[in-house]
Each structure stands twice: as C-alpha cells, then as structure tokens.
Amino acid sequence: xxxxxxxxxxxxxxxxxxxxxxxxxxxxxxxxxxxxxxxxxxxxxxxxxxxxxxxxxxxxxxxxxxxxxxxxxxxxxxxxxxxxxxxxxxxxxxxxxxxxxxxxxxxxxxxxxxxxxxxxxxxxxxxxxxxxxxxxxxxxxxxxxxxxxxxxxxxxxxxxxxxxxxxxxxxxxxxxxxxxxx
Amino acid sequence: xxxxxxxxxxxxxxxxxxxxxxxxxxxxxxxxxxxxxxxxxxxxxxxxxxxxxxxxxxxxxxxxxxxxxxxxxxxxxxxxxxxxxxxxxxxxxxxxxxxxxxxxxxxxxxxxxxxxxxxxxxxxxxxxxxxxxxxxxxxxxxxxxxxxxxxxxxxxxxxxxxxxxxxxxxxxxxxxxxxxxxxxxxxxxxxxxxxxxxxxxxxxxxxxxxxxxxxxxxxxxxxxxxxxxxxxxxxxxxxxxxxxxxxxxxxxxxxxxxxxxxxxxxxxxxxxxxxxxxxxxxxxxxxxxxxxxxxxxxxxxxxxxxxxxxxxxxxxxxxxxxxxxxxxxxxxxxxxxxxxxxxxxxxxxxxxxxxx
Numbered sequence: 285x286x287x288x289x290x291x292x293x294x295x296x297x298x299x300x301x302x303x304x305x306x307x308x309x310x311x312x313x314x315x316x317x318x319x320x321x322x323x324x325x326x327x328x329x330x331x332x333x334x335x336x337x338x339x340x341x342x343x344x345x346x347x348x349x350x351x352x353x354x355x356x357x358x359x360x361x362x363x364x365x366x367x368x369x370x371x372x373x374x375x376x377x378x379x380x381x382x383x384x385x386x387x388x389x390x391x392x393x394x395x396x397x398x399x400x401x402x403x404x405x406x407x408x409x410x411x412x413x414x415x416x417x418x419x420x421x422x423x424x425x426x427x428x429x430x431x432x433x434x435x436x437x438x439x440x441x442x443x444x445x446x447x448x449x450x451x452x453x454x455x456x457x458x459x460x461x462x463x464x465x466x
Numbered sequence: 467x468x469x470x471x472x473x474x475x476x477x478x479x480x481x482x483x484x485x486x487x488x489x490x491x492x493x494x495x496x497x498x499x500x501x502x503x504x505x506x507x508x509x510x511x512x513x514x515x516x517x518x519x520x521x522x523x524x525x526x527x528x529x530x531x532x533x534x535x536x537x538x539x540x541x542x543x544x545x546x547x548x549x550x551x552x553x554x555x556x557x558x559x560x561x562x563x564x565x566x567x568x569x570x571x572x573x574x575x576x577x578x579x580x581x582x583x584x585x586x587x588x589x590x591x592x593x594x595x596x597x598x599x600x601x602x603x604x605x606x607x608x609x610x611x612x613x614x615x616x617x618x619x620x621x622x623x624x625x626x627x628x629x630x631x632x633x634x635x636x637x638x639x640x641x642x643x644x645x646x647x648x649x650x651x652x653x654x655x656x657x658x659x660x661x662x663x664x665x666x667x668x669x670x671x672x673x674x675x676x677x678x679x680x681x682x683x684x685x686x687x688x689x690x691x692x693x694x695x696x697x698x699x700x701x702x703x704x705x706x707x708x709x710x711x712x713x714x715x716x717x718x719x720x721x722x723x724x725x726x727x728x729x730x731x732x733x734x735x736x737x738x739x740x741x742x743x744x745x746x747x748x749x750x751x752x753x754x755x756x757x758x759x760x761x762x763x764x765x766x767x768x769x770x771x772x773x774x775x776x777x778x779x780x781x782x783x784x785x786x787x788x789x790x791x792x793x794x795x796x797x798x799x800x801x802x803x804x805x806x807x808x809x810x811x812x813x814x815x816x817x818x819x820x821x822x
Contacts, residue, residue: 303483303487304476307479308472315471325486325490329491390471409468410468
C-alpha cells in the first residue's frame with residue numbers, strides 16, 4: 285500500500301495534466317476558484333492514494349471523481365440552503381455568484397441522469413475527453429459511448445430548456461419542497 | 467460545449483497545491499490502513515461473539531436443577547406454561563415459595579399471559595392431608611397440586627431467589643413502573659413519594675414486592691393502610707416482574723450481556739430437571755421479542771377462606787372464567803383478585819403497560 289519511487293515519479297509526470305483537467309471540470313460545475321481548487325486537490329489526492337489502479341485511465345478516473353465530488357458537495361450546500369440557516373446559505377451561494385443559475389441547473393440536470401449517461405457526459409463534455417478514451421475508461425464500446433452521450437445530452441437539454449425561462453422560481457419551489465419533505 | 471463556464475484565468479498548480487494533494491493522499495492511505503485494521507478487529511469481534519454465544523449455551527447447562535413431579539418437555543413452538551416461584555433461598559424439593567405466578571408463553575402468537583396466585587391460598591395437602599397454605603406445599607409436589615386442584619397444566623418450573631431478584635433489577639438498570647398514588651411501607655422500607663412514572667432500583671423494587679402493610683397517601687394527605695394486603699402484594703409483584711422483563715428485553719441479547727445474565731442465573735435460578743438448555747434459550751428469545759401490548763395479566767380470583775378469614779379459597783364463581791381463558795391462551799378477563807369495590811383498583815403498573 286505504500287508508495288514506491290516509480291509510483292511517485294509516474295504520478296509526478298501526470299500531475300500538471302490531471303490538475304488542469306480536474307480544475308476545469310470542477311470549475312465548470314462549481315464556478316468558484318477556491319471551491320474548484322479544493323475539489324481538484326481532493327480528486328488528485330484520491331488518484332494518488334490509489335495510483336496503481338488509477339494510472340491506466342487516469343484522466344477519465346480523475347474527471348469522474350471530480351464530477352462526483354462536485355455533485356455531492358453541491359447536494360450538501362443545497363441542504364444547507366434548504367435548512368434555512370441564512371449565514372450558511374449565503375456562504376454556500378457565494379461560490380456560484382458569477383453565473384449561479386447556469387451551474388445550479390447544470391448540476392441538477394447531471395444529477396437527474398442515469399449513472400452511465402452522467403459519466404459519459406461528464407467525461408466527454410466536461411472533461412473534453414475523446415470518445416475512444418471514454419470508452420476505454422468505462423470499459424465499453426465506442427458505439428455505446430456515442431449512444432449514452434447522445435441520450436445524455438438530449439436529456440440535459442430537455443432539463444435545461446424546460447427550466448430555462450423561469451429558473452429562479454423553480455429553484456425556490458424546489459427548496460420549499462425539500463423543506464416540506466423533512 | 468461548456469466552455470462558457472470555464473475560468474477565464476485558471477490558476478497555476480504550484481507547490482502549495484501539490485503539497486495539499488500529497489498530504490491528503492497520505493492521510494487517505496493511512497485511513498485505509500486503519501480501516502483495514504478495523505475490519506480485522508471487527509472480524510475478530512464477530513468470531514469472539516460466536517465463541518461467547520457458544521460458551522453461554524454451554525454454561526447454561528450448569529443452571530441448578532431440581533426434580534419436580536408433573537413437569538415435562540414441550541415441543542419447540544408450542545405454548546409453554548411455567549410456574550414462576552420466588553423464594554428466600556435456593557429451591558429444594560422441600561422449600562416453600564413466597565411468590566407464585568403462572569406464566570403462559572405462546573411463541574407462535576408472541577403472547578404472554580401471567581396469572582398470580584396468593585401465597586395464602588388454601589389447598590388440600592398432597593397425599594390426602596387436611597387443608598394447607600399453598601406456600602407450605604413442597605416444590606416437588608407443587609405442580610401436582612396446581613394441576614389437580616386449580617386445574618392448570620404446568621410444563622416447567624423456574625425459581626428465582628430473593629437476592630437474585632434484587633440483583634437482576636440492578637443488572638438491567640432498574641425497573642420503570644407507574645404508581646397511582648404515593649406509597650410507603652415502613653416495615654419493608656418502601657417509600658415512593660410521588661404518584662406517576664418512577665424508576666426503582668433493586669432495593670426499592672424488593673421493598674415493593676415484599677410489602678404486606680402497604681400504605682397509600684389519600685387525597686386528604688393521610689396515609690391509609692391498603693386493605694388488600696397480600697392480594698395487593700401479588701399484584702405489585704406481577705407488575706414489577708413485567709417491568710423487569712421489559713428492561714431485560716431492552717438490554718438485548720448480545721453475547722456479553724447474555725453471558726452476564728447466565729452468570730446471574732447460575733447464582734440465583736433453579737429450574738426443573740426437564741427444562742433443557744435449548745428450551746431456556748427459546749424461552750429467553752421469545753420473552754425478549756414480546757410486545758408489551760400482547761401481555762395479559764391478572765390475579766387468581768379468590769374469596770376469604772370460610773375457616774380462616776386471613777386465608778383464601780378459590781372463588782368458585784369467578785375463577786373458572788379466568789382459568790379457562792388462561793389455559794386456552796386467551797386474554798384474561800379484567801377481574802380483581804377479590805371483590806373489594808373501589809379498593810380493588812390497581813396501584814402499580816408496569817411502565818410499558820401504563821404508557822409512561
């Protein structure tokens with residue numbers, strides 16, 4: 285379980301690429317520098333801790349973990365907002381200030397996708413990986429990736445399009461619903 | 467396609483960034499090693515627990531046993547009627563009992579029925595002698611007397627000595643009961659200052675179940691002797707026993723607790739020779755799984771004995787209904803032990819029955 289010298293040098297060699305990739309994915313979802321850096325650090329730390337198994341598909345692995353981390357962190361923030369703690373809510377909202385609604389909707393839309401579709405969309409479009417790399421990382425055929433990407437994008441568009449005209453009210457309603465369901 | 471969401475000026479991922487990554491990775495590995503260690507520890511605990519359970523079952527074989535005529539084995543899953551006795555010391559063939567309760571446990575229905583017998587009940591002495599108080603009948607003959615003269619078939623006998631009763635209640639952290647009014651008994655040392663839900667430790671519970679001169683604080687603030695005397699006592703005994711059963715069930719049957727209970731049983735419990743270890747485990751499991759609302763309880767209906775007003779005789783009018791219900795496993799009719807008007811209302815209830 286301990287790191288070896290070759291493991292370390294192999295990770296070092298990939299560090300810059302993976303950090304940039306993870307940061308890009310994280311920023312697209314979180315929209316905040318501090319938050320995106322923190323997500324990227326966490327994803328890279330996890331990659332490094334399991335480097336031996338990750339190395340073969342490092343980019344896809346890091347992109348997937350970053351997406352999942354961002355989504356689960358967003359879920360926690362949303363819970364803080366819903367619980368009515370105003371200070372914490374403001375802190376949670378702050379990261380999304382530049383264009384919060386786009387991102388909130390994007391994360392919500394991603395969350396609504398089936399796992400496989402979400403992974404393909406994240407790797408293909410958030411991490412901008414090539415179809416063949418995604419297929420290799422997920423262990424499926426290129427055709428399957430294409431299909432998932434197509435359906436995932438369509439679902440994403442439907443979700444974003446429908447929520448488009450009145451984003452704010454629909455969000456407010458969602459939060460009320462969350463509160464009511466407690 | 468999401469370029470519009472990109473950071474226009476992404477940061478450099480320098481040494482500070484890298485240090486955080488490496489530090490977190492190391493923490494993760496350490497954590498994973500710890501978790502692996504915890505997994506091994508957990509596995510040993512599980513194996514150890516299995517061994518403890520095995521040991522518990524093995525040691526339960528050493529519970530003291532006594533030959534009692536009329537007892538016999540009951541098939542698994544069938545209703546079991548147990549004569550529960552409380553005595554001042556260890557049960558022996560000739561010893562007499564202070565507390566007598568019949569408990570019918572129906573594992574299939576998950577139901578428990580408890581019927582208290584007054585110790586001053588007069589019965590015909592076994593072997594054709596004259597009338598005798600039931601608690602003077604030796605244990606070896608007791609089942610025969612109850613079966614033939616009261617008409618309830620008994621399968622097994624379980625006896626607990628009085629020290630055991632006290633230590634059991636302390637073991638389970640006290641019993642929760644509800645009292646109808648402040649109670650005291652200067653002879654037994656009982657003092658419950660306020661009506662309502664109270665928790666009694668072993669000593670207090672013992673003072674309550676031993677109390678034969680119970681006094682109740684009435685509405686005008688004076689202590690009034692409870693007229694029911696021993697009939698009140700057996701009622702209170704039953705409620706405390708039920709409360710103790712609740713506390714026991716709440717304590718669970720993890721191996722450490724179970725072994726503690728077995729230690730206790732080895733010191734304080736005697737069973738009839740036909741009650742096997744498997745039966746004990748089955749009874750304990752069924753008792754632990756009881757729903758308090760599935761417990762039905764009453765005292766045997768009696769009348770003052772014609773020859774001695776301080777003793778009792780079976781109430782031939784009211785008792786048959788109660789005894790038939792008990793034997794059939796139906797809920798017992800709510801009949802007081804003796805028809806004493808408003809004085810018959812219960813003073814003490816097990817907390818779960820009373821809804822504390």
